[in-house]
Amino acid sequence: MQKNIAVIRGDGIGPEIVEQALKVLNKVADAYSHTFHYDDVDMGGCAIDKWGDPLPEEMLKRCLASDSVLMGSVGGPKWDGVPGHMRPEKGLLRLRAGMGVYSNNRPAKIWPQLAGASPLNPSIVEKGIDFIIVRELIGGVYFGKHETEDKDGQLVATDTMSYSEAEIERIGRIGFETAQKRGKKLCSVEKSNVLDCSRLWKKVMHRLADEYPDVELSDMLVDNCAMQIVKNPAQFDVIVTENMFGDILSDEASMITGSIGMIPSSSLGATTCGLYEPIHGSAPDIAGMDVANPIGTILSAAMMLRFSFDMAREADAIEAAVSAVLDAGYRTSDIMPADPAQAAKYQKVGCSRMGELIIQNLA
Numbered sequence: 001m002q003k004n005i006a007v008i009r010g011d012g013i014g015p016e017i018v019e020q021a022l023k024v025l026n027k028v029a030d031a032y033s034h035t036f037h038y039d040d041v042d043m044g045g046c047a048i049d050k051w052g053d054p055l056p057e058e059m060l061k062r063c064l065a066s067d068s069v070l071m072g073s074v075g076g077p078k079w080d081g082v083p084g085h086m087r088p089e090k091g092l093l094r095l096r097a098g099m100g101v102y103s104n105n106r107p108a109k110i111w112p113q114l115a116g117a118s119p120l121n122p123s124i125v126e127k128g129i130d131f132i133i134v135r136e137l138i139g140g141v142y143f144g145k146h147e148t149e150d151k152d153g154q155l156v157a158t159d160t161m162s163y164s165e166a167e168i169e170r171i172g173r174i175g176f177e178t179a180q181k182r183g184k185k186l187c188s189v190e191k192s193n194v195l196d197c198s199r200l201w202k203k204v205m206h207r208l209a210d211e212y213p214d215v216e217l218s219d220m221l222v223d224n225c226a227m228q229i230v231k232n233p234a235q236f237d238v239i240v241t242e243n244m245f246g247d248i249l250s251d252e253a254s255m256i257t258g259s260i261g262m263i264p265s266s267s268l269g270a271t272t273c274g275l276y277e278p279i280h281g282s283a284p285d286i287a288g289m290d291v292a293n294p295i296g297t298i299l300s301a302a303m304m305l306r307f308s309f310d311m312a313r314e315a316d317a318i319e320a321a322v323s324a325v326l327d328a329g330y331r332t333s334d335i336m337p338a339d340p341a342q343a344a345k346y347q348k349v350g351c352s353r354m355g356e357l358i359i360q361n362l363a
């Protein structure tokens, strides 16, 4: 197969981690007789520096012309001072909206080899952590009106959140369909005791439930969900929620699995052209030091093969190679146990070495 992949290296650790994912994709291409063509696309802070825009129109067009987009991360303190509409993250929001990828899928699964890296009590971890957060990605407060005005000599900031029934219904269906393929339990998370958007959300979810009688639907307030994720994560199979709640809950969920550096994500809309990225940011504190964990990006590439290119065998091979490297005791610093006695059992490696080890273990 021939596939065109738009590659956004981005800022901070982005270029280092994407490099490892491309090495893995090249090895897969060799082993399985595929050809991957890469188109380097500028987005984020680097695009502001080069083009004065976090996502120039031409770059968006190149993403839309690709079979899928693989991305590292964008942003960093260098661009903290730029106006809101020009921030690096605005480029990412515009890319998601431009691609129409309304459904973000973030697995929270503990790798057995990393159970010790979870900050949770072992008695909670041993019950298992394996759930998916389906997050609405191109609506809600992140895409509402944002303004700061001077009212009677005082600055007043306003951000508006809105959701239509249609927006809720299409993400709700993804939630139900994802649950149908897994444990058939869907938890709809909202704040219906306060927000109108959440009351509409709940109403639509319950209307849809009639069409999916094999899925058990439950409701949970977002504040309770934040507590339940650390108290009893084994209760969850699939969580479906709106944009901002999903953003926050999925970062929380990633931490209980050991490290934010391990978690991939896929974002899909009406077509198979998806956006694949690790869930973490550009980690400016460790950028350029060759210590970042590239596994979240490598697993994002595996998701791209599985969900956009229908290459399940190849995706399985990447995931098995990651598992083999962890079995062999290699760890980047974020997944090393904090206890020195425990840490002595493992070998600390950097970002590029981790990439090489995964390639060596690709069957």
Ligand code: NAD
Binding pocket: 013, 017, 072, 073, 074, 075, 076, 077, 089, 092, 260, 261, 262, 277, 279, 280, 281, 282, 283, 284, 285, 286, 291, 292, 293, 294, 296, 334
């Ligand atoms: P972050 O995810 O970049 O970092 C949080 C912590 O996790 C840091 O200590 C970092 O060193 C660590 N970390 C993150 N990824 C890691 C990896 N692969 N390996 C090892 N450690 C890792 O979040 P932040 O510090 O809040 O944000 C930094 C910048 O990234 C900001 O400009 C923010 O806006 C941006 N950001 C971008 C995205 C994106 O591109 N999708 C997402 C979130 C944040």
